[in-house]
Amino acid sequence: MTAYASPARAETGIYPDRILLGQSTSVTGPMASFASPCLVGARAYFSEVNARGGVHGRKIELLTRDDGYDGEVARENTERLIHSDKVFAMFGYAGWPGVETSLPLVTRARVPFLFPCTGATSLYEHFNRYVFTARAGYVREYRYLLKLFRRFGVNSVVAVYQNNIFGKRLMAEMQRQADAHTFSLSAAEVDINSDFSVVVRRIMALRPDAVLLVNGDPSINASVVRGVQAAGYRGRFFGASVVVQRAVLDSLGQISRGVITTQIVPSPWHASIPLVADYRKLMEANGVTEFSFGGMEGFIGARVFVEGLRRAGRNLTREKLIDALESINESNFAHRGFPLTFSATNHHGSDFVDTSVISGDAAFVN
Template sequence: MKLLKTLAAAAVIASPALAQTPGVTDDEIKIGGAHDLSGIFAPFSVPGVSAVKAYFDKVNAEGGVHGRKLTYIVEDHGYQVPKAVQAANKLVNRDQVFAMLLSLGTPHNLAMFQLMEPQGVPNVSPLTAARQMVEPFESWKFAGTSSYYDATRVAIEYMSENEGTEKVCIMSLPTDFGKEIEGGVKDLVENGVVELGVESGHKPDESDFTGALGKVKESGCDTTALALGIGQTINVIATAHKLGMDDMKFYLSSAGFHTVVAKGLAQQGVMDGVYAGAGWQDLEARAGEPAVAEWIANYKEATGTDFPGTGALLGRSAAQVMVEGLKAAGPDLTREGFIEAMETLDFQDPISGNHVDFSAEDHVGADEIFVSRIENGSWVLVETVE
């Protein structure tokens, strides 16, 4: 906490009112991102960063935005909050980026906010769907999609009405991210939609879930809500099947709604019983749509990747939001002008399959919630809530 206060004070000193707009020169705009390139959510960050850079490269090759090229400066925090604070300090105070884009992690963004808020550094489309990305409301906060909390409520209510979910257990990381999923489940419990079973907290590096699953089975839950890392999610579900818990349904938040999860579970012989709620549609299911097919081909060519996947989808969409906001802000770029311009954006994103619109009162870009389930190694859309 003492470190955060010291760095926040430094941030104020580093931004005199009459100074040139940080991160902006006649020919460049510097954008920052703090990512998990080496930890449990690397399957989101690594392709996400590649997609942002590929999108920016294309924009730069076409002349940039109002004659300025876009530079994406990335720091790895490995899903560790102290490293996220160090990354933000470097990006905001040393690199003096204009804005932050796609930074991953709920507690990580919350910690970085203490350095960003004094300078009003815009935070655009973070790789977390926690409500705190826009609550309490601050002009510089812009979330990409609907929240973990709302998606959890919608998806589990769907499971209750259509898939026989009656009692829900929770296995989660003991973080603000985990609390969002817990909150969505417990709200449904309070409203009498489902019953609550056993809850268990797990460390980011935990890999043995046999004991926790035993308690889930003993509690009589028919559904388990997970708020864990990508590898942990696959591990838990595969272990449950090895333990004979074949009838157990699993709910994943958007943090588990990933191509890697569907394919990883298929390799373990798990072909169904897994559901997710998210603010975007799965990419693989729409690969035949012209706009999606074109982007997939361009991404493969730019990065050498076989298939973009979920992290890349989110990176591309975040980059589009940033570029559209910069275009709308005009050539005389300031943070205040950018924020006002962002509040005018209104467009359909064909890659994420959602509708993006901001206003002065609403800083959540896409409000739809898409409920999907795994069928034979792929995500299949089962319900859309506008």
Template structure:
């Protein structure tokens, strides 16, 4: 059994200093010259464009900040790992980030199933996770102290799409979705939006994550012949679905949410995708009415080899700017608790055309949704 005893004043002071040092050491990833941030997302496989886009946009911002001296004199060091868009790998790589890489905060995860899988780790190890590329309500309600979402939710996107369908005269809406947490999150949002209007989902079709096995789900859509179909998945399987659906004569209005990876989808479907609606959670990249679009376009051009601003790297840029702003607000001697408090205080913060509204009881910074459409093999602004 361990024994305890009173100590002298000098020893007590030394013990207090030791405890203080241990408390500081508990917040890994901070040194006099560096802030280590961990990004675990999909860098390989049929959804790799999403992880690579988030990385490109975020890294451009961090490089720009570092070139200007960093945050309170500390350079941001982004450590990246590939989870292949698989929950088990996301868990393994997240544990490595925290226990081996000793990161200060996590950032820029991609996908509902992967983010859901690491949520218990984030809570248990009390490490902030900022800006996951997912709109799932499971990551928003109830509020998790350590988890901060920047983008609008899938409920917000589904509501916008359903409202548009109804406005254009649709009487029946089906859902073709990836059979996992992501797919069911958007399905749930669509069901809520339809229920508000006295409707239900007309038909459902599914496919498995990280596959292009869309034929069974497509058959369900061809049987139902709905006026509109909400498609839920990344660009590769949805590109396959769009091409086969059009080839099979499906006349339904097709639409999908932002997670698809717009630029990758357009690149794969070309004019075969004409008419497809895509809801977005960032302003149109070519729209200079939002100053943040021009700023992200410029920083990506400078620090990402002249890359063009698209929807995914735009989200990476915008999300990185939110993290940088919070790190700045966390002060010259940041702790994870200070970062959380700084994020909670970002209410009414204007990033240049988009406004953040975070609080202790609201960890979704934005709720704006923008509609776009593929036209002549290009993406265009609808509203």
């Protein structure tokens, strides 16, 4: 009898007719408008694969637990997914706190941690055999913005960062990078309870050419942009991909026009790119009319995971999946407009970063 048919010998989370994945993400909470599109994009692709019979006769089941962007809740979710739900792998986590608390658990349990929808620095600091990403990290995104400032004539910047461990780590990296450039960098610390009138006065007193948003909380970003513009600021706003959330766009409306952000996947409005055309067709088939960068990110992660399953074969194990994912590269996988390359020493498939500018309520790549 083959291994997959024997419950006593089967890999955890693998059944004759299905593969069980686990996920802790922000279904609710301040990052929900960022995390939800990623989940929609991934689920749509998995549903399409399942409708065609799955991979090697197994359908993909994604068990999602809400953590509300709370690291401790995410840790509890991850413990439950590993030990009670007994999932095969983790997929599509979103939210820096959840990644921070969950990585030690999945690494110790040797559970693959696949294609999170976040650029949290802890994913990129050290090689981890069990972690795979298909996007650039936040540090690379901000480095990219710093290099762009000369092109935009920016000589002075105020970075507005969130008063938590994640904001401080990013801000420290920005300060190190600024030393190598020809502009001045000042900082303004904020949290959700800040008196934004004080923050606005500090920014206006410094008279910067640009305001750099170094946090992902949509309410903070909306308050900063709205307050500074109301005070008469006419400079530019910049931020990483996490800044462009539906909650920010809905809150600011036309005030968001002109905000420049990085993006780590192709624009979902560039339908001439084959991968984007695939994504749009799938979304429309699922009744989703609002395309998004987050949806593209989830779609790409799901697509690469499925390719790994196909290469790993019917007798699937976690180690075989890791080996299969490591075999995916630009020359042997039809990326259709978004090259990805993995290897035994590199599990970060893409360092792609581009810029977009918000125009009304949509973002378009420059």
